[in-house]
Amino acid sequence: MAVFSSLQSRNDLAVVLACALAVCVLIYRAWAKRQSARTRAGTPPSELPEKTRAARINDKDRAPGEWAPVQFDYPRLEPSKEHFSNVKPIPYRPFKWGDYHVTMGIRNMPWDEWIELDREFPQFYKVCDYRIRTRGDRLLKVHPAQPGIVDSGHAAAEELAHEFAECLSRRHPDVYCVTRHPVSKNPDENGWYGEGRVKTITIVPFEKTFDLEKDEPLRVARMLVQEDFTIMMEGTDGRYYLQAGAVVIAGSWRLEDKMGLPLEEIHTSGNVPQYQSKLQMSMERYFRRLPLDKPVIRNNYAVQLVQEPEMRTPAPAPGSLLDIDPDELAWAATMNGSEDTNDFERAKHINDQVDSTATARSSDEHDSTQKVQYPASRTTTPATPRTVRLRTERQTLRRLPRTGAIVFTIRVYQTLFEELMHEPGVPGRMASAMRSWPEDVARYKARDAYDAILPLLDQRHEEQVKQGLVKEDEKKSNFPF
Secondary structure, X not given: OXXXXXXXXXXXXXXXXXXXXXXXXXXXXHHHHHHHHHHHHOOXXXXXXXXXXXXXXXXXXXXXXXXXXXXXXXOOOOOOOOOHHHOOOOOOOOOOOOOOOOOOOOEEOOHHXXXXXXXXXXXXXXXXXXXXXXXXXXXXXXXXXXOOOEOOOHHHHHHHHHHHHXXXXXXXXXXXEEEEOOOOOOHHHOOHHHOOOEEEEEEHHHOEEEEOOOOOHHHHHHHHOOOEEEEEEEOOOOOEEEEEEEOXXXXXXXXXXXXXXXXXXXXXXXOOOOHHHHHHHHHHHHHHHOOOOOOXXXXXXXXXXXXOHHHOOOOOOOOOXXXXXXXXXXXXXXXXXXXXXXXXXXXXHHHOOOOOOOXXXXXXXXXXXXXXXXXXHHHHOXXXXXXXXXXXXEEEEEEOOOOOOEEEEEEEEEEEHHXXXXXXXXXXXXXXXXXXXXXXXXXXXXXXXXXXXXXXXXXXXXXXXXXXXXXXXXXXXXXXX
């Protein structure tokens, strides 16, 4: 009996130990699952889950123009702590002291920073709404498939609208509200993190709701954000073609002139300085290799001359573009003249004086020879701190997982030189940058339209040195700020 009792005790102990071990395993698995979720939420791109890394490896072996949809594990987005109405525009100052260099200038983009909202959102929304209502067929475009070369951009436009809806509703939950379809058994039909696909999205402060199933995708995507964007599709020849886009506030170029063109022709047709010698090979190689989990960001800048509203004669008609957009965010009319000029080429306007009686496309389809007058900006609009603006662009590149398209976003910022003059170190750096432009860059940036501002920048720099705000020999900057 004692032996039996001893065996029974040992069996009981074994059962207890087995149960304890099982509980420990369950606890460990639960902990590991939570840790994995946390890791994915803040995971840098190089440490993304295995299936995403595998997709990157396989991507290198695919044939040009081919793409298999990928289930991408999105890093969790941190909800913004500030409402956009309290956020000042980021003061990008992407110019440096010294020599000018033509480079791609890309850097890694944190996922939280794909789309930027700030207190200028209502004005951007107002301008874009007007532009799309009055000339949307020329600002929002999907190019048809080019048989044997590249697909249409329609599917990518639909994907982008959903990507924006997912991103914005998570990053700015106090601004955007979504409704969703029920979760589908087919994961390809769901949204991020296995949730139901977005059906509608509302911009709460504007009380505007978009239906992603019924509304035109490009219009939805463009009205949700402050950014313009283009959608580049890879062709069977390995080149990337502009197959869709919403370019509403470009200022100095028109989407209609670039649709369907490959990457190199988009740039060479506008005579972008040193593109073929310095940028073409690296850009084409980069587009081809851009992985899903490595979005990038870059900044560039231009200088824009804008006629003061009170100097415009006749005054803009109420409800016209210049009445709604006196800063010429959408179109740089003071420098470029009419947006409707036949065969508009920014480079041609810069290199040659444009005839003020140039033929323009009329809004009346039956009158194709209406004459328009260009503002004689380069002789009558003086370059002063109130008429000259720094125009910077924050650009991002991101590949979409389902179509493989590359989305190029363009966020525009304008800052009066009157304000730049008060920023420590900026006037001197700006003057140095403007003088460093090679002749081809200076012509492309139309420097002769506003180079009269240079002595004022120099004067302000000297004042800042005397005031001890900057040091005479200090040539550093925290690029791109």
